[in-house]
Amino acid sequence: MNDYKILIVEDDKKMNEGLQLVMKKQGYAADSVDSGEKALKKIKRVEYDLVISDMRLPGIDGMEVLRAMKQYDANIMFIIITAYGQVDTAVSAMKQGAEDYIAKPFDMQELRVIVKKTLEKRALYIDSARLQNQLQEKYRFKNIIGKSEAMMTVFKMIASVKDSKTTVLIRGETGTGKELVARAIHFNSGKAKKPYLPVNCAALNENLLASELFGHVKGAFTGAITDKKGIFQAADGGTIFLDEIGDIGMGLQQAFLRVLENGEIQPVGSFERKKVSVRIIAATNNDLETMIKENSFRKDLYYRLNVVTIELPPLRERRRDIGILARHFLVRHLNDNNKTIESISSKALSLMESYDWPGNVRELENIIERAILFETSREITAKSLPPALHTAQSNRCGEVCGKDIESLEQLSKNHILQVLEMTGGNKTQASKLLGIDRSTLWRMMRRLDMN
Ligand SMILES: Nc1ncnc2c1ncn2[C@@H]1O[C@H](COP(=O)(O)OP(=O)(O)OP(=O)(O)O)[C@@H](O)[C@H]1O
Ligand SMILES: [Mg+2]
Structure with missing residues (x-):
């Protein structure tokens, strides 16, 4: 038994079972699904080395699965199964990043060779990624997240x-x-x-x-x-x-x-x-x-x-770290809750990336914790983020569209007022939501003439 994990995406039941059997016989761990949608869900939970997908599928087709998978994990290997004579499809799949293709009808020995060759390529990737990780590990410290x-x-x-x-x-x-x-x-x-x-x-x-x-x-x-x-x-x-x-x-x-x-x-x-x-x-x-x-x-x-x-540096000067920090806090705080939230929607992430984070990483952590509480779906969506993040993006648009630009002071003042309104004037709660100490909130309010 080797350590490779393969995902088979094939709606034809017979073909699906056949492929699984052959791969298992070769000593690979093989799972299978019968649609592209299921495949995309699956890769979020299991780390596969290789995906073998039929081109023609109900719902999203093999090409879309390929695109989404490569976007999710650029190093995942992909073999596409095309219908007889569809060389064009095979060529465009390779252009989209598929490692190889095989045309129906094929014999299993042919597939075995292609799979073996592709997995050898994967091993090379893993080795160089491991080397890269070792280098990063040297400077990495537990619990401090950042890639900027x-x-x-x-x-x-x-x-x-x-x-x-x-x-x-x-x-x-x-x-x-x-x-x-x-x-x-x-x-x-x-x-x-x-x-x-x-x-x-x-x-x-x-x-x-x-x-x-x-x-x-x-x-x-x-x-x-x-x-x-x-x-x-x-x-x-x-x-x-x-x-x-x-x-x-x-x-x-x-x-x-x-x-x-x-x-x-x-x-x-x-x-x-x-x-x-x-x-x-x-x-x-x-x-x-x-x-x-x-x-x-x-x-x-x-x-x-x-x-x-x-x-x-303040978080707004290293926006590249916002995504991984948000995911880190999502995983950490999910453990305290009985919820299943698997990801953060791209709209929510974009709101986070546009916001200026006056309370820096602490504020981000609080906002994720709060979003987990409010969220009812399986991903953190924009609607479970506090109003301040939505305001920030519309203000940014104001900037771009050349409308009146609010000063940072005015913005902070409005934001604090908004949060205080939400908490019914409770400063302890407001400071928690703002991701700052109570004393910092007092100081800011004094500086902004809000007393
Ligand atoms: N790079 C990071 N990776 C993971 N967690 C982080 C990171 N930076 C800060 N945090 C988390 O953010 C919170 C605030 O961090 P910390 O208390 O170290 O900030 P601080 O600079 O000392 O703030 P203050 O000046 O308000 O005391 C903590 O919960 C900490 O674990
Ligand atoms: Mg401190």
């Missing part, structure tokens, strides 16, 4: 810094995957079994954060009844992820500088300094350069953090 040039650069950066001790600064808009990248660096490094401790610097006030990070000694402040070790000591030998580093005050910036320069921490209330060996990965979506000019971020800390910077 920009993401390839990110993968290479992760690969080249993961095993060093270098401080890494990850920058990018909200929802672009900064935390995901931080985790990939740690969990693909030699430190994977050591602790990885993420700290959200924006979540605590400065004093509390200092004591959480560096620990404190007994009596350092009211309530400090015993000595307490901080996160830096707990993470010794591993990685600390300082998220939202742009949001820390000047006092803490000084303390971070000390860790980065000398590997030393000073527990709150203590004069003693302690050595720690921790790799620091920091992330921010703030404009640190402007903050330096405004004296709210230390220049020396900036230089210490900025040894290696990984920039995560």
Whole structure:
């Protein structure tokens, strides 16, 4: 038994059974269907190496099956069976990408030879695809999806810094995957079994954060009844992820500088300094350069953090990733539901590809999750996407047709208003639908003068 899977598309029952039998005797796994429509459904569920299809079929004909299959998987092999004397059909099928043809009536030995030859070609394709995959695998990280040039650069950066001790600064808009990248660096490094401790610097006030990070000694402040070790000591030998580093005050910036320069921490209330060996990965979506000019971020800390910077581009600048990300989230979230949704319609995909994604990948994930809930058919259709995506496309048309162009600010404002209307003014729900944090929504509303 070899590993090849063959799909036979033939409406003549006798012929169908005969072909199946011959292929099975050769050791191939063979399935069969009696129409083109069924064949197209089937290839979405099973990965076939070769399709042998009759040209004349009820419903869509062999040529259409060929076209659709090659569109779905360019490497699938295709042999078309033509009626006696229909050389023209055979030639056009080959032009459309069929590997070979066989004319009725044929003898099974002839078919066996053609099938063998075609599958040898398939093996070559697989080998070169495997090689290509291995190359990509080298730079691929579990759970980080992307095929755009920009993401390839990110993968290479992760690969080249993961095993060093270098401080890494990850920058990018909200929802672009900064935390995901931080985790990939740690969990693909030699430190994977050591602790990885993420700290959200924006979540605590400065004093509390200092004591959480560096620990404190007994009596350092009211309530400090015993000595307490901080996160830096707990993470010794591993990685600390300082998220939202742009949001820390000047006092803490000084303390971070000390860790980065000398590997030393000073527990709150203590004069003693302690050595720690921790790799620091920091992330921010703030404009640190402007903050330096405004004296709210230390220049020396900036230089210490900025040894290696990984920039995560916004999703609208890598639209090639939208399709695979959407499919990835569809598969992931289907597992939580009892639904059978096999694909995303081309209209829905085109709406997604035209939208600007202010909440980036997080927003895309939320929209797919929401679409799964609303969808009643077997594919995600445009109608289960939120109004914002439809508006985006009509606005794009406005642009092209030379109508009034709304400013991005106005667009954001309208969009937020629309979503708030949908949620009856509930900001927590609205921020979830928009794919941003509640605090980001507040900030945007303030900036857009919406309060
Ligand atoms: N390339 C990607 N592949 C798969 N999932 C992704 C990708 N990028 C982001 N995500 C998913 O999107 C969500 C947001 O990612 P993450 O939390 O890393 O973003 P972030 O940049 O840290 O955002 P914020 O600035 O708001 O904290 C997560 O659920 C994450 O798993
Ligand atoms: Mg984050």
